[in-house]
Amino acid sequence: MIELTVEPYTAPASQALAAALEADIDERYAADGGADGGDAQTAAVWAVRPEQVTPPAGVFVVARLDGEPVGCGAVRPVLGGPADHAELKRMYTAPAARRRGVSRAVLARLEGEARVLGYRWVQLETGTRQPEAIALYEATGYSRIAPYGQFEEHQLTVCFGKDL
Helix, strand or coil: CEEEEECCCCCHHHHHHHHHHHHHHHHHCHHHCCCCCCCHHHHHHHCCCHHHHCCCCCEEEEEEECCEEEEEEEEEECCCCCCCEEEEEEEEECHHHCCCCHHHHHHHHHHHHHHHCCCCEEEEEEECCCHHHHHHHHHCCCEEECCCHHHCCCCCEEEEEEEC
């Protein structure tokens, strides 16, 4: 059974999962300078700050299997966007927990939390070297949108959006 809880982004489990996500992304995109392409400006915007994922602005969700943290995701306001638009960030499932419904459960919880926070639209960015993420978003009703913000010029970016 998957247990989902809203937790502080600064909590040890949250930080461990965020670090595992960054390591996974850096490995997938190592030939391109890592997750941010080596661009300090993109890295600064890509960063998630605790206040962005703390109510009433957003949330950070941790998924556990048998009490162990195995996945996470966050909702934050779209930076510089309309007040009712949110961005999904930090979606991650540990390799040992994949294909067990963790990502779908986290995504559904994040959408529910976004609605409670007053968001009517969610968007996200993923990468071309994350086919499992692309498949998840397409299977759950997300549509491809034009790359936005700091991702507009990145060739390895795929962006999605969904009306809530």
